[in-house]
Amino acid sequence: xxxxxxxxxxxxxxxxxxxxxxxxxxxxxxxxxxxxxxxxxxxxxxxxxxxxxxxxxxxxxxxxxxxxxxxxxxxxxxxxxxxxxxxxxxxxxxxxxxxxxxxxxxxxxxxxxxxxxxxxxxxxxxxxxxxxxxxxxxxxxxxxxxxxxxxxxxxxxxxxxxxxxxxxxxxxxxxxxxxxxxxxxxxxxxxxxxxxxxxxxxxxxxxxxxxxxxxxxxxxxxxxxxxxxxxxxxxxxxxxxxx
Amino acid sequence: xxxxxxxxxxxxxxxxxxxxxxxxxxxxxxxxxxxxxxxxxxxxxxxxxxxxxxxxxxxxxxxxxxxxxxxxxxxxxxxxxxxxxxxxxxxx
Numbered sequence: 001x002x003x004x005x006x007x008x009x010x011x012x013x014x015x016x017x018x019x020x021x022x023x024x025x026x027x028x029x030x031x032x033x034x035x036x037x038x039x040x041x042x043x044x045x046x047x048x049x050x051x052x053x054x055x056x057x058x059x060x061x062x063x064x065x066x067x068x069x070x071x072x073x074x075x076x077x078x079x080x081x082x083x084x085x086x087x088x089x090x091x092x093x094x095x096x097x098x099x100x101x102x103x104x105x106x107x108x109x110x111x112x113x114x115x116x117x118x119x120x121x122x123x124x125x126x127x128x129x130x131x132x133x134x135x136x137x138x139x140x141x142x143x144x145x146x147x148x149x150x151x152x153x154x155x156x157x158x159x160x161x162x163x164x165x166x167x168x169x170x171x172x173x174x175x176x177x178x179x180x181x182x183x184x185x186x187x188x189x190x191x192x193x194x195x196x197x198x199x200x201x202x203x204x205x206x207x208x209x210x211x212x213x214x215x216x217x218x219x220x221x222x223x224x225x226x227x228x229x230x231x232x233x234x235x236x237x238x239x240x241x242x243x
Numbered sequence: 244x245x246x247x248x249x250x251x252x253x254x255x256x257x258x259x260x261x262x263x264x265x266x267x268x269x270x271x272x273x274x275x276x277x278x279x280x281x282x283x284x285x286x287x288x289x290x291x292x293x294x295x296x297x298x299x300x301x302x303x304x305x306x307x308x309x310x311x312x313x314x315x316x317x318x319x320x321x322x323x324x325x326x327x328x329x330x331x332x333x334x335x
Binding site: 060061064065068096097102103104106107108109110111151153154155187 | 258259261262265285310311313315316
């Protein structure tokens with residue numbers, strides 16, 4: 001039996017999905033710990049979660065103030081060392097502001113806050129959060145979205161590079177898996193819903209996998225993403241040795 | 244000495260600005276048909292200390308680069324003046 005993945009769930013003033021991740025920890029078999037943003041260390045953990053919410057009130061720009069919270073230095077170091085980091089919704093916005101991921105999340109094109117179930121097409125399975133054992137390219141999954149500023153934007157050259165490298169991992173699509181303007185809930189460039197960094201250890205996505213991980217809430221596709229972590233960890237020699 | 248700066252944060256040219264478009268639509272609805280376009284942005288008025296004009300410029304440049312604007316989508320420029328030269332109503 002392997003040890004439970006140790007996961008730091010970062011909490012900024014205004015974060016709201018931290019409780020969802022912490023409540024889910026027993027379901028996922030995670031040993032999850034909340035880490036306040038003012039901490040400058042995240043401890044000896046296997047993964048870091050930047051949950052959704054409105055860190056520091058989203059003032060100035062989403063994630064702009066949060067990226068300078070003391071904890072982000074430790075998150076940056078952890079990510080630079082190849083540690084698995086997931087940022088969902090506001091977490092994705094913070095990762096972009098921190099330049100751990102390219103691009104930026106802007107106001108939805110229709111200016112409305114959108115809270116709904118959304119179907120997504122899995123484009124590739126790279127890194128710790130998208131295990132091929134859980135998700136295949138082309139799979140259509142259903143996750144909640146809940147955001148007013150989810151329009152992914154980057155320069156064309158950046159988008160081209162992301163696509164060429166297979167780093168666009170999730171796109172907004174309809175239930176049949178077809179990507180179209182109608183299925184794009186916020187006007188994101190090229191219908192991008194989730195991307196990974198060059199090493200694929202950092203995933204940012206606007207949808208909320210933590211809110212689709214129990215039958216009671218209407219779906220469990222989020223589990224397929226989040227369970228990928230443990231599968232990935234057991235394959236890492238350094239981690240396996242420690243266990 | 245103390246300085247005042249009005250920092251204008253603008254969306255880069257060509258970046259979609261649904262907020263500006265909506266404001267333009269509102270103006271059109273009120274009969275201001277002459278409005279061709281509206282671009283939204285932010286105005287930040289800063290009061291800060293710096294030894295001289297060059298130091299104040301350098302400080303503003305650093306603040307804009309590090310925090311006030313995201314270069315992926317925005318540019319920043321500013322109007323800088325000594326607080327002593329400001330109109331009384333401009334000083335907070």
